[in-house]
Amino acid sequence: MSISILTSHKVRLDIPYGELQAVVEWCDRNCTSEWRYMEDPNGLMYTGWVFFFESERDYVAFTVWKT
Numbered sequence: 001m002s003i004s005i006l007t008s009h010k011v012r013l014d015i016p017y018g019e020l021q022a023v024v025e026w027c028d029r030n031c032t033s034e035w036r037y038m039e040d041p042n043g044l045m046y047t048g049w050v051f052f053f054e055s056e057r058d059y060v061a062f063t064v065w066k067t
Helices: 020-030 056-066
Strands: 009-014 035-039 048-053
Touching: 009 056, 020 035, 020 048, 020 056, 048 056
Parallel strands: none
Antiparallel strands: 009 048, 035 048
16 A cells, blocks of 8 residues: 555654654554655755655654654
């Protein structure tokens, strides 16, 4: 099953270089539905990321965790 980046919930983050792996691991452990991430084409190289969540529950949990 694939996730549509057009209809999913999205969060844009600035993540310091070298800390992306911890965020990805959190998503692997805690998300119950499909999720994806990609480098933000409008952000700084290697620090701007966009996360996409199929589930609103995962989106809210991620947003609360990152705030």
